[in-house]
Amino acid sequence: MNSTQATAGARLAGHALVEALIAQGVTDVFGVPGESYLAVLDGFHEHRDSIRFIACRQEGGAAFMAEAQGKLTGRPGICFVTRGPGATNASIGLHTAFQDSTAMILFIGQVASDQRDREAFQEVDYRQMFGPGTLGMAKWVGEVQDADRLPEYVARAFHTALQGRPGPVVLVLPEDMLTKATQAPVLPLVRAAEAAPTPAALAELRERLLAAKKPLVIVGGGGWTADSTAALQRFAEAWHLPVGCAFRFQDLFDNSHANYAGDVGIGISPKLAARVREADLILAVGPRLGEMTTGGYTLLQAPRPAQQLVHIHGGAEELGRVYAADLAINASMSCAAQALAALEVPTTVPWKEWTAAAQADYQANQVAEPASPLDMAEVVRGLSTLLPEGTVFTNGAGNYSGWLHRFHRYTALHRFGRTQLAPTSGAMGYGVPAAVAAALIQPDRWVVNIAGDGDFLMTGQELATATGYGAKRLISVVVDNGTYGTIRMHQEREYPGRVSGSDLFNPDFAALAQAYGWRAARIERTEDFEPALREALASPERPTLLHLRLDADVSTSRTTLSKIRAAALQSQNNA
Structure with missing residues (x-):
């Protein structure tokens, strides 16, 4: 046995699952209780001093709470629901996590193994329902048949949710599997492996920046940490770059900063929209560049934008999926931001007035005509x-x-x-x-x-x-x-x-x-x-x-x- 693994005596698989969550640093989970995972609920009771099960009023609300938990903590948000209606209600939170690039794990109680494929009470094939793919609802859908392999599946779920482009995972739990005894060990804390930009890619990025006259940074997507947003700010300050935030990722750059240009999303300021079109280099750090951020794929024409495009993203599968970038860099946000902050800074840049004008436009957009009776x-x-x-x-x-x-x-x-x-x-x-x-x-x-x-x-x-x-x-x-x-x-x-x-x-x-x-x-x-x-x-x-x-x-x-x-x-x- 690996020295980092904790030995464990025989206990219900449902209890082993709760222990696995505790080992991953989980202190709160959200859900609606169901008879299909009573052994897990008993495990929460057994370990109630270490982890809290928050019973919600509807599975959609529970899944939204878990998605928010993923955004707040940077670790997978956890949701438990029962089979059939519970899973279908929770699908809205799963879809949100997928499109928002939020790490999340949805655990679904399932019918007993000896009742499968008979359309048993509330039975659904979740691999078909949530099928993984670029237009699915989950990065991976797994079903645990063997209680002894449950910690393995949980660890894989955390790895998958965190790796590359963060996103949701579904783990299906047959009712009879959860009531079996297991001595499976508790596995260690999962940490995502991170891709870093190559020296050649960074050198090319710097050359493209130095050749630009009107660059614009658009920041967004999942996988950001406090250290990486601080590094991004240092990069923007050193290079005097204007920064816009992708749709509903406005907290990735300080909105009161002198380099802030505004949010690039629904209801975009007309002046900022014009600035995106006018830019000669778009440096997209993290966002998918989806429909809302690109104004229906018009601010950046798909598949080949009029602007030079440098696209940095944590998921290799996302790069080139919609846009043919001039330079595509597969890197985690932590590695990418630190590398950008370390780029050699030129003595001067020609776009300082461009950046100042972007900030002035943002400030002007803060003024609105008074309304009454309620403004x-x-x-x-x-x-x-x-x-x-x-x-x-x-x-x-x-x-x-x-x-x-x-x-x-x-x-x-x-x-x-x-x-x-x-x-x-x-x-x-x-x-x-x-x-x-x-x-x-x-x-x-x-x-x-x-x-x-x-x-x-x-x-x-x-x-x-x-x-x-x-x-x-x-x-x-x-x-x-x-x-x-x-x-x-x-x-x-x-x-x-x-x-x-x-x-x-x-x-x-x-x-x-x-x-x-x-x-x-x-x-x-x-x-x-x-x-x-x-x-x-x-x-x-x-x-x-x-x-x-x-x-x-x-x-x-x-x-x-x-x-x-x-x-x-x-x-x-x-x-």
């Missing part, structure tokens, strides 16, 4: 001003998120840890569970969720999870305009005045939150927001929900539904 730009500014630095902000999907992404200035990961939890997959319902997870995992930090009314009610029942497990320093802001705003916006643009299916009937969100044991306040005017927020901050021992009531015409941080409709009608008339 969402002022709401976000109030949150940013009154909450301490390092506050975690979460959101799901919807037009309301545009205010947060535009007007809040995220701090960089190396200063306070992750401060942005948001789904690049565009999954509605993400924000509430992510906020609950953050509040439970890192209880010393403030956490703020901003959710639309449609977004909130998809997973709002997880307020009960927050209450049940004593979440503190947690605020949820519900932006209620009585409509699925993004869909309504598209309807008004494509079929002006013909609303169908996007109107919502909503409850009294403040009363609903109070029923869950939260503090709550209803706010309809800008001047009422700050006092309500101050009351919430003065009561950190109890979560608070702030119900913001907006007119249905309010759409995004840039325009209104009436303006969109008028423009669409004018366009139709001109046609």
Whole structure:
């Protein structure tokens, strides 16, 4: 036996699984209990002083919490669900982890081995359902048939989730396997092997930078650490480079930094979009360069951009999959950022004014026309001003998120840890569970969720999870305009005045939150927001929900539904 392996006596495989998780440094797991993995639940009870099973109210919420855990910790987030309905409910969190490049492991209880392939109660073939691939939901789907090999499978799951491009893994657990006795050893902590840029690639990168006149860095993707974001900042400072953050990766570079150019995603500033097109060299460090970051593959034309493209990514399979880069470098973010920071710096560069102009454009985009009676730009500014630095902000999907992404200035990961939890997959319902997870995992930090009314009610029942497990320093802001705003916006643009299916009937969100044991306040005017927020901050021992009531015409941080409709009608008339 390897000296790094711990010997173990005979115990249930379900208990051995919990021991394997503890050995990987896991202290919290999320899930909904099911009869298919009772032996594992008993293992959590056995080891309750070392690991906590957080029982959620729906598997989608549990999977979102595990995905948020992966973002916050840099280690795989852990979720347990039962077979069939449990697994299908959890698939939304798995898909989010895949598109967001977040390490996560979904454990699924399965029917007993002697009942397989009979369409037994709730039976699903998870290799077919989550099949690995570039357009699947998981990097790997494994099923453990032999209890003695369970620690081996768990170690492989951690390796796979962390290696290269981080992502989710599914491990299927037949019910009868979990109740067998095993003496399998506990395996050591898994650490990802990292690829580093070659000297030749770094030399070519430096030559391309020196030949550029208008370079732009776009940073994003998974696998970042505090050390690597700090190294990236040193590189940008030394070379006077403008840095934009890919869609919903705004906390990878300090938004208050003089080199920050803004976020390259949905609702991108028109001036920043023009700057991306005008750049003669794009240095993409970490992002996949997906649809949202590239403006539907138009800011960077696929497959061959007009700009020079240097693409650095942790997953070799991602390089060249969409874009034919001028230079492709397979490297982990840690190795890549440290290598960039060590590049020999020239005595001068010709793009200092270009960088300063990018920062000036970002600053100008922080100014917006006042709105009444409730100004969402002022709401976000109030949150940013009154909450301490390092506050975690979460959101799901919807037009309301545009205010947060535009007007809040995220701090960089190396200063306070992750401060942005948001789904690049565009999954509605993400924000509430992510906020609950953050509040439970890192209880010393403030956490703020901003959710639309449609977004909130998809997973709002997880307020009960927050209450049940004593979440503190947690605020949820519900932006209620009585409509699925993004869909309504598209309807008004494509079929002006013909609303169908996007109107919502909503409850009294403040009363609903109070029923869950939260503090709550209803706010309809800008001047009422700050006092309500101050009351919430003065009561950190109890979560608070702030119900913001907006007119249905309010759409995004840039325009209104009436303006969109008028423009669409004018366009139709001109046609």
